[in-house]
Amino acid sequence: MKDRKVVLVTGADGFIGSHLTELLVSEGFKVRAFCYYNSFNSWGWLDTIDKSTLEQVEIFTGDIRDPNGVREAMKGIDIVYHLAALIAIPFSYHSPDSYVDTNVKGTLNVLQAARDHGVERVLVTSTSEVYGTAQFVPITEEHPKQPQSPYSATKIGADSIADSFYRSFDLPITIVRPFNTYGPRQSARAVIPTIISQLLSGKDEIKLGDITPTRDLLYVEDTVNGFHAIANCIDLIGHEVNIATQSEISIGDLAQEMINQINPKAIIVTDGERLRPSKSEVFRLFGSNEKLRKYTDWEPSYSLEKGISKTIDWFSDETNLSRYKTDIYNV
Known part of the structure; x- marks a missing residue:
């Protein structure tokens, strides 16, 4: 038997992902960090974290758009935190195809691999941008979705696919929706x-x-603590959950x-x-x-x-x- 849960963090080389990786290591998890493959062999922000922490992380380089690499990264995983995404709104105005490939198809790859490998928990990262301009406040999870940019449209699509896998295949999904971290x-x-x-x-x-x-501005340590709290709550399987300061x-x-x-x-x-x-x-x-x-x-x-x-x-x-x-x- 495994003595510790093994977790995969996609987008671990990014802003929130690198902080989440540090937290999970400190909490005693075995962490596999999915980093975007590049010819510089850069692991993004993970290159800057404490070396004693980084030594405890298994680095997996790949591309979230590649289903074969994602399936390989998912082997032996208990919990996946899916954060890999293109997130800049201005860039989505002139390169929407890349957002569909990364955010929608990339999420589909994670879901398919998690289903194939029987992963016990999948946290899919959403964004408050899916709500658009508030129609009422505070914005609850029942607020209508408004795709006001190609970026937000692809995140709405990714959330919907995740929800469909919960409803169609009973995949243990939670959609985690941080506000402005x-x-x-x-x-x-x-x-x-x-x-x-x-x-x-x-x-x-x-x-x-x-x-x-x-x-609604949320300090990154509060955001990653929110992810960890959600992962520890089985009652939130099948739910969308905001992380916000209100x-x-x-x-x-x-x-x-x-x-x-x-x-x-x-x-x-x-x-x-x-x-x-x-x-x-x-x-x-x-x-x-x-x-x-x-x-x-x-x-x-x-x-x-x-x-x-x-x-x-x-x-x-x-x-x-x-x-x-x-x-x-x-x-």
Whole structure:
């Protein structure tokens, strides 16, 4: 018998995936990390984590779009956390085919392999973007889905396929829906790294798109703790579950908070290139966490102020900041 559960994290080389990998190792799991194959032999953010942690991780390089590689990675797995995805909304406007291949077909590959191998639990990562602009708040899991970008459309598709595998084949699926996660290692295509990296590089004019939309901002440690809590709750099999703080802040107020902390002389300027098409912009996200708190003991540990402070501290390390290109619009 196996003495420890063996888990697979797809997208382990990414922002949330690397933090989740660290958590699962610390919790005593055997972790196999599915990283995107590339000729540089880069394991993404896993290359930067503590070496003693990385030594305990089995690295599997492949492509989530390849069903054969996914099936091989799934051998011997008890629990799969499926995070691999293309997530940048602006890039989805001009490359929607790649989002269908990665987000929809990639998820199908994970589901088929999990079914073939009899995996005992599958957590499929969704996104709050599937809700579009809030029709009511706080946004519960029953909120209508609104595909306001090709990205969100492919995530709605992936969620629907996952749900169909639960209903058709009794595959033990849970759809995990984090709201706007932020923290160390996040891509520069997200708003908080965009603001912090511009400020720390000495810029007095911070280029942003629309600053009126609101977001429900979740520090990454709270997000991965939510994943872990959901995986430990069998009552959530067959469910969609939000991970949210049940609060909101406008992008403008958020930017001003970081300006106050880093460079009070800086001002916000609107960059037209960063504006989403008007019908595509999601103007309000404010999530309900009532379902997650009902079924688990999860509680957010980080206030926005504490989370932003920790994120700024991480970016303030020159080694970390140097990884970001602050002079371009990162899509």
